[in-house]
Amino acid sequence: MLSRRALNRATLERQLLLRRHRLTAHEAIEHLVGLQAQTPHTWYAGLWTRLAGFDPAEVSALLTERQAVRMALMRSTIHLVTARDALRIRPLLQPVIERSTRAVFGRGVAGIDPGELALAGRQAVEERPRTFSELGRVLGERWPxxxxxxxxxxVRAALPLVQVPPRGVWGASGSARHASAEAWLGEPLRGDYPVEEMLLRYLGAFGPASVxxxxxxxxxxxxxxxxERLRPRLVTFKDENGVELFDLPDAPRPDPExxxxxxxxxxxxxxxxxxADRSRVVTDSYREQNFDAHGPMPRLILLDGFTAGTWTLAVQRGTATLTIRPFAKPSxxxxGALAEEGAALAAFAAPEADVREVRFAS
Structure with missing residues (x-):
């Protein structure tokens, strides 16, 4: 049996959060099987908090040099992944992306041949990268x-589309324009990448984990x-609720203390x-905040490995203020540790600010 605390420490180690690691950004992105990157830039902080000496220019170069891309992948959400993972993982998740898109937009394309629509969409985004509004107008001329x-x-569901720079580049801005992954990366999608391999990598980055x-x-x-097919290659545990957890035999499982x-x-x-069960990190104190499920995602703080508060950063008139809101009064x-780490994050996230300050709010 693995206690909640043991699961916490194992997951933090896999997520590169027990210590900052000396990896390249490319190595970290592949190890993590990508980072969710719904916003243009906030995910840079996710690499900063994991990597020693992280330089955002390194990731910007990966994007501009087409060694990494931002595209719809896991859960049909935008992820930052290496070019190699874009081409081999995207086909595995085709059913997920099509299912979620059909549920929301299926009525709007009733009666249209899917193959014709996908071909027209591919021609449009390979002519030049387009925003979804531009793509919709082009397709609307054919299907008024x-x-x-x-x-x-x-089309986004049918084709692997990537958001092209300058979108996502550190310190830059731009509309979300899309090209086909194959044209942008100059290689075809891979159809031979096993789902089993992707799941083994998930365990390496997030395990131990249940089905x-x-x-x-x-x-x-x-x-x-x-x-079940992977079971002979794995070890199994039970969590405190008796749920079976799978893991890689040689994966790190640090001492819970x-x-x-x-x-x-x-x-x-x-x-x-x-x-599915986030209690390995999420606390009752977090749940008691009653965050709006449809509102902005909170930026959370971990104390002793568990959710213990939120943070925000505001830059106004040359002053960057990082505000920490603990769920309970900290020791x-x-x-002191929160203030020190918060000051370092403010320096990273707002390098142009003349003044940086950290404050605590109740």
């Missing part, structure tokens, strides 16, 4: 009377049979989104 947003989103955890992370369903430093997570950090030692 149909919802243009539905046309564009259906429901695997499904929550990927968006795929009916993974029980896949887990291993110290966990203060960590500031960005708003879509996969640590918080990739398990003097914890308050």
């Amino acid at each position: 009377g149909h919802d243009q947003a539905a046309l564009a989103q259906t 429901r955890d695997m499904q929550t992370w990927s968006g795929l369903t009916r993974l029980s049979e896949m887990a 291993t110290p966990a430093p203060v960590r500031f997570l960005y708003d879509f950090d996969n640590l918080l989104l990739s398990h 003097d030692e914890d308050a």
Whole structure:
């Protein structure tokens, strides 16, 4: 049996959060099987909190040099992944992306041949990168009377599209324009990457984990049979509720009393989104905040490895203010660690600010 605390420490170690690691950004992105990157830039903090000496220019170069891309993948959400993972993982998640898109936009494309729509969409985005609004207008000329947003989103589901720079580049801005992954990366999609290999990598970055955890992370369903096929290659445990957990035999499972430093997570950090049971990290104090499920995602703080507060950063008139809102009054030692880490994060996230300050709010 693995206690909640043992699961916490194992997951933090896999997520590169028990210590800052000396990896390249490319190595870290591949190890983590990507970072959720819904926003243009907040995910940079996710690499900063994991890597020693992290330089955001390194990731910007990966994007501009087409060694990494931002595209719809796990759970049909935008992820930052290496070019290699974009080409081999995207085909595995085709059913997830099509299913979620059809549920929302299916009526808007009723009566249209899917193959014709996908071909027209490919021609449009390979002519030049386009926003979804632009793509919808182009497709609307061919299929007048149909919802243009539905046309564009259906193409997004049918084709692997990437958001092209300057979108996502550190310190830059730009509209979300899309090209086909194959044209942008100059290589075809891979159809031979095993789902089993992707799940083994998930365990390496998020394990130990249950079948429901695997499904929550990927968006795929009916993974029980896949887990049974993998069982001879894995070890199994039970959590405190008796749920079976799968893991790699040689994966790190630190002592539950291993110290966990203060960590500031960005708003879509996969640590918080990739398990069906999030109690290995999420506390009752977090649940008591009653965050709006449809509102902005909170940026959370970890104390002793568990959710203990939120943070925000505001820059106004040359002053960057990082505000920490603990769920409970921290000890003097914890308050000092929070202030120190918060100051370092403010320096990273707002390098242009003349003044930086950290304050605590109740």
